[in-house]
Each structure stands twice: as structure tokens, then as C-alpha cells.
């Protein structure tokens with residue numbers, strides 16, 4: 514039995530396999546519409562994330578399976594103080610696979626120790642979010658066509674941005690990668706990501722707080738939200754927020770084949786005027802999420818078309 | 819207790835100056851009934867200054883804890899006033915309930931009965947990280 518807690522739980526070869534299956538699902542959806550018939554996915558969301566939950570549920574329903582679960586801690590046994598160990602020991606008897614979102618870092622790893630069915634981490638605090646990363650990888654493959662020799666800019670909240678951490682991890686396994694880390698000093702990448710996946714692997718990187726300066730060298734710009742509550746005071750937030758907003762002016766500095774990704778939801782960090790730019794890939798990216806999750810569920814349930 | 823001569827016990831020597839108290843705490847020597855001496859800032863030819871801990875009882879100390887705090891320390895076992903064994907200090911790959919994760923966003927802060935586990939993630943720089951949240955100990 515396999516779990517996916519961290520994107521590195523999957524080898525580079527397995528990621529290629531998932532991408533191939535996702536591609537085939539996109540090309541022949543009817544072939545897959547009953548492969549998970551009579552299987553149940555439990556979505557245990559201890560904090561709300563409608564988008565991620567719907568993406569998982571849509572994926573399972575598209576495979577002919579069923580879904581059950583809860584969408585916030587207050588409607589679950591966690592509100593009564595039940596431990597993760599106990600919740601999962603019970604629920605793993607009700608489902609064939611579990612997707613779990615939790616505000617605390619490492620919660621899905623704890624769950625995996627007590628579950629008799631596969632656990633998928635659907636986001637744990639500021640730590641990891643592997644299925645978003647698989648979505649990002651499928652997007653990069655479709656929009657750019659390769660994983661090697663890429664200069665990838667990450668912009669915004671790199672400290673708490675779990676999607677950033679997971680994508681850096683995943684991309685650190687490919688050749689010719691360069692990372693450009695664009696954030697206010699308060700929201701710099703945490704040490705576990707920088708040391709383990711960039712410095713120790715000898716990967717080239719730059720840190721900057723100016724998006725304009727680096728725009729022209731990027732193959733990919735991965736945008737994230739800069740949230741007000743991450744700042745100690747309103748002044749710092751107001752002073753900094755516009756530097757990390759993507760506008761048409763900034764897009765004019767980018768290359769013609771550059772792509773903009775964003776895990777969504779967006780607030781104001783990408784000006785809506787950018788949406789019509791063909792380089793804006795974020796809405797297409799959201800659609801890829803469903804197909805790669807279908808491929809992952811099939812892999813963990815060991816079913817094929 | 820004469821701190822110069824122990825009859826049966828252990829001497830943890832060559833502890834980097836300032837780390838003696840931490841070692842005392844993590845080895846839970848405060849829970850012992852026998853005499854324990856921490857000698858701080860002893861002049862040392864090799865190290866300049868060092869700390870020494872002497873325990874006047876033939877106890878087993880957790881060498882993993884010593885390997886975590888200061889792998890350069892030495893452990894001498896004394897029996898009948900003679901040095902009978904010098905223990906080699908390992909670099910532990912995993913620390914279970916030796917130190918606690920202090921990250922308030924870590925699952926260890928809320929889940930009852932969970933072991934605090936730290937793994938050696940960078941052997942060269944002796945970096946340990948929480949198994950759950952990957953924070954470094956502080």
C-alpha cells in the first residue's frame with residue numbers, strides 16, 4: 514500500500530507514468546469512467562479548501578467512484594477533540610482511499626501510520642501539497658513541453674507557500690534548473706526547502722525582492738498570494754503588496770514563450786488584465802488538476818483501464 | 819563525593835564548553851539519586867575550555883543523546899577506580915523523545931501520544947529535522 518505525503522514519495526519515472534495516464538484520460542475520458550466503480554474516496558478536510566476538495570471529488574466521480582467526507586474541522590470529530598490517529602483508524606474502515614487536508618504540518622504522515630488504506634496529503638499547513646505539484650508538473654509539461662533546463666521564478670509568499678515548497682522539491686530532481694526566488698524579506702523561503710533542495714543539491718538560485726529585474730530571464734513565473742495576515746502590521750503589507758502584483762506592464766518585460774502559473778484562488782496578485790495574455794496558464798492549470806488526481810487515485814488503488 | 823576520583827561510574831569528558839548543562843538535562847541526570855558533578859569551563863590543552871560530567875554510579879547513558887549534543891565528547895567507564903572502557907559516540911540517525919519540536923504549526927503540538935522524532939537529514943552538517951514538519955530543533 515502506498516501513500517503520497519510528499520511529492521518525493523513518487524519517483525521521476527512514476528511521475529512520467531502519471532502524466533501519461535492523465536494524457537490518456539484527457540484523450541479518452543469514457544475509457545476511464547467506470548474504473549473505480551464501487552470504490553470510495555474519503556475527503557477529510559480539517560480546514561476548508563473548497564477548490565482542492567472539489568477537484569478530488571470530481572476526479573473520483575469521473576472514475577465512477579463514490580465520495581464521502583467532511584469539509585471543515587468544526588463539522589467533524591476533531592471538534593470534539595478526537596485525535597488524528599483515532600479519526601483515521603475509524604474512517605479507513607469506511608473508504609478505499611483518503612485525501613486529507615489539515616492545518617498542522619505532518620498531520621497526513623501521522624494519519625498514514627494509522628490507516629489501512631492509502632493516504633493522499635491534500636495540504637498540511639505551510640508544509641507540502643503534492644497533488645497541486647503534480648498539477649503544476651502536468652501544466653508545465655503541456656505548456657512548455659519539458660522539465661529540464663528551466664528557469665523558474667517563484668513570487669510572493671515563499672515562506673508559507675506550501676505549493677512553492679513542493680514544486681521546488683519536485684523540480685530539484687531535473688537537470689539544468691535555476692530558481693529565482695522573489696519575495697519580501699519577511700516571506701523568504703524556509704530553511705528546510707532552501708538547504709535540502711537547493712543548496713545541498715548545488716542548484717543555481719537567486720533571491721530578490723524585485724519582480725521587474727528578473728522578469729526577462731524566466732521560463733515560468735509561479736505566482737502566489739501575499740496574505741495580509743502574514744504581516745505584523747498593515748503598513749508593511751501596504752508597502753510591499755504592489756511589488757508582488759503581476760501587471761501588464763511587468764508582463765511586457767517577459768519573454769514571448771514564458772508561462773504564468775498560479776495555484777489559485779487569486780486575490781489581487783495577478784491583475785485581471787493579464788488573464789487574456791496567452792502566457793497566462795493558470796485557468797488551464799486548474800483543469801489539469803482533475804486529470805492528474807484521477808491518475809493518482811488509480812495508481813494508489815492499483816486499477817487500470 | 820570527591821569529584822576527582824570516582825570508584826564506579828562514568829565520566830563524560832571533552833564536552834564543548836557550555837554544553838554540559840544541556841547534556842545534563844537531556845540525559846535526565848537530574849532524575850538520578852547518586853552524586854552527579856558538572857564541572858564547567860575546565861582548562862583544556864586541546865580545547866581551551868571544556869565541560870566535564872561525572873556520575874558516581876554505574877549507569878547506562880544514552881549515547882545517541884551525547885552524539886546529538888556533542889559528538890566530540892568522550893565517555894569513560896570507571897570500575898574499581900580504573901578506566902575500563904572508552905565508549906565510541908555514534909551520530910544517531912534518529913532521536914526519539916530526546917528533544918521536542920517547538921514549531922506551533924507542527925502536528926506534534928496537538929496530537930496526543932505522538933513521539934517527537936528528529937531525523938538526521940544532513941550528515942555533513944549534522945542537521946536534524948522534525949519527522950513531521952521538518953523544522954530544526956531550537
Ligand SMILES: [Zn+2]
Nearest residue numbers: 919924948951
Ligand atoms: Zn515538528
